[in-house]
Amino acid sequence: MSKKSSDRRVLEEQTVSLKGTPGKTREKPHYLGHRERLRERFTASGPSALPDYELLELLLFRLIPRSDTKPVAKALLARFGTLAEVLGAPAHLLQEVKGIGPAVALDLKVIAAATQRMMHGQIKDREILASWPQLLDYCQAAMAFEEREQFRILFLDKKNGLIADEVQQTGTVDHTPVYPREVIRRALELSATAIVLAHNHPSGDPTPSQADIEMTKEIIETGKRLGIVVHDHLIIGKKRYVSMKGLLLI
Template sequence: MRAKIMERGTDALADYELLEMLLFLAFKQGDTKPLAKALINKFGSYAAVLAAPQPVLLAVPGLGVHAVCAIKLVQGSAVRMARAELLDRPVLNDWPRLMDYLTAILARERVEQFRILFLDNRNQLLADEMQSRGTVNHTHVYPREVVKRALDLHATAIILVHNHPSGDPSPSSDDIEMTHDIREALDLMSITLHDHVIIGNGRWLSFRQKNLL
């Protein structure tokens, strides 16, 4: 398998082979193919294995702490690489890259997570922060807290982001009402709300593109 990687790159490997190699590097011995295939069958894909919650992975027989740490290191590295691509450039100029990053961190979350991208006056990323974490279908966000944090960071614009664990990015009436409340609070401080993006499983929705802002 090493020869295949060196000659043809990782694109030549099937999902289970990528995972098999990763597990072998963690265990350093033994046949990791059965465990790799079992994980792919359980979670559905290589990406889903990487995104699986740590306690869920630890509950898989035969996996163990070393392998779970290796899996989470790969996931964390992928997210950091995606985030690095957004730095030092206006995020609005490369919407596909931004969606790739947001999908990487949110698409497979099992509960709703509300994040805010804080931007400077050149629309470059100042910070990406989780504002709140909720249940499988709801999260609380308070407009005054959003405004306060934007002022703390001297942000002139923000992008709201949250996920729908159901996989359907369609906004609920609560999503729409919350967005309007936050926009009104931001307008009072001359802070721009560029968009509110909802991430589903392999799909996303932009309030701006749907004329909901």
Template sequence: MPRSVETSPADSDPALSEPPLPLFDTAQTVTLGPVPSYLKDHRKRLRARFLDGGAKAVPDYELLELLLFGALPRGDVKPLAHALIERFGDLAGVVTAPSAQLSKIEGVGESVLVALKVTQAVAGRLARAKVLNRPVISSWSALLDYCHTVMAHRSVEHARVLYLDRKNCLIADEELARGTVDHVPLYPREVLKRALDLDASALILVHNHPTGDSTPSEQDIALTRRVEEAASALSVVLHDHLIIGKSQEYSFRANGLL
């Protein structure tokens, strides 16, 4: 017996509704009409402009349109792209938004969610590939880009630790804790236990501030001191503690707190 299919807000708008995915439900078939010529021409022109000029040739909402073309092969995706940008601020905000919040936008179904989350995963892995197993000193800018890519748009605080070997190459990047909008629990004992497991010689603490302000709190400063003391006792160097804001980061080392 075919299983029932839940409807979403998008089902009320044929232009944005998504056809069933055969991979998940082969019991239904849908006959789709041809794409209107004006939409076909728009997609063709937009793809050509992107191929000719790259990302700089198109604004955020049009890049998002290009992304949505594959997820929604029928209909005009421009209104959905505008709605997503308006709700989440920019392309990065859309791609990194929690799935639960994205699903509240009319027109966002499984295919759109998958497209956005795959894009987020690819961006993170590309940024990570530029720093993994490379000396952090010579790839510091790439390291900051990676931290911003994976943390700047998170809605709650996350703490991760970058573990380095004797040549200061990144050997492990691990998220150790998730918290609330203004606090994340991180315990020096757990940080150093993992360092010993990895035979790491140094480490970098990283956490984000969802408010966008990267200024450290008194708790951030106190935690950094505790980790530094515990690391020093085990001959492990704390190179830095980075706080990632929306558009900038705060380095404890650069600001004389380490």
């Protein structure tokens, strides 16, 4: 960014005419210099040079243009934990933080949706087993912070390319009804030869329950009779995930 452009941006943000006093301006708000320095650090060093609260501040600069956003960013992180958890939080909970109104909460959810769409693009039309880290990142972003359990199925072709990604069921805070025959029926409709199962635990603990294990084994047996392979069942928590295959449960 040129010095001329930088000076113009600061001037546009800070210049407010005093009511009834033409030609004079208010004293420069203390946060404007901080904003410009933060932008310059991001431009010069990239996002890795900034902690979560400063990246969140950069987002909030545009959403809350006439306030000090540092206290708001720190309050959001104190409430939810990490930047990912802030973006994943429901809009009504975001609005419980001082400084976050309906419009700002909606904008944060739009940013979260764009992030999920970008991650989905990293696995679309790719061989899923060769893109496993990207798949895990996508499932984490899409499901980890949901308030109710979701049961998601990724349908794969014979080359393990992604055909479809669908949320088949949404349940309560601790249970989702899953019908193995319906899972396999949908796979046959899409001409899938393999699937990856995933569901979230809103409690945050991704430890599989006995019901999770039994349901997964039933889907595996039902699919085996019709030539459909279950590669894995991922359980997504807020901070980590588990793989049933990795735990040797299937």
